[in-house]
Amino acid sequence: MDITKNWLTMAQALLLAASCMAPVLAVGADAGEGHDYRTFYVDGKIDYGKIEDSYNAELVMYLAGNQFMVMEELIQDFQARHPDIKTVYVETIPPGQILKKQILKQGEINGHKTSPNPDLFASVNLQHLKKLAKKNKMREYMIYTHNKLELMVARGNPKGIKGPRDLGRDDLVQSHPNPLTEGIFKFYGSEMLAGLGLMEKVTNGRKCKSCWAVPGKTWFTSRHHRETPLLAYLASEEAQDIYASYGFVKASREELALKAL
16 A cells, blocks of 8 residues: 555654664565554553454554564554544564565464555564565665664572673573574574574574473573563562462472473
8 A cells, every 4th residue: 555645754753763673664555363463542442452453443563573562652652642543553473474474475363364555564674675675565664773682681680690601501591582483583693692602502403483492491482582581470489479479379499490391
């Protein structure tokens, strides 16, 4: 679909306010239901998993999953500034899946068709955008923010982790975004490990998801890098204390350790 000058101006206002790296394009011409599919209303209401809204929302945005946490505050601020945009549909999943399964080939999620014509598509891979340009599906793009690799450690950093070289330590259990669908590892995390000479030790040369790359040492997530803090949180003392306050019995340290099925 073509974007008018007015729409482009509003879209750019939104994009320049954003906060996680992705070239973005205005598109002219697997996943699963849940919080990655949100419809924001100008009155503050949010609907989850209404995939059919990708066809009828006033603004449709397909974004890389690394922006999930930003969206609620960002979209609500945007709609406060542009109350005429009453519905905004936002999808935050790996951009490669968006490109291949939805834009280039209309996809289906939980039995629902998804629109192949979003108003905006954000990716961490410029080649995605060039591929769409060759197919006359886009005209221009902009880089609107930058992302960076971070090491997430337990509260208080009890193991004294100082930097990425510590990923080669034998006393650490680590979680990484999976290399099959998560560009943040496929394009950046793997490059970092290779540059440090740690790729083989940390991953054992494996490329998989929902798996132990190195049994008991390196876990590759199922779908999102966001799973890393979620996997760890339930095993934390804080989470265990909350369960105990409702009458549950705390799990032992051994029980809380991730195990292969």
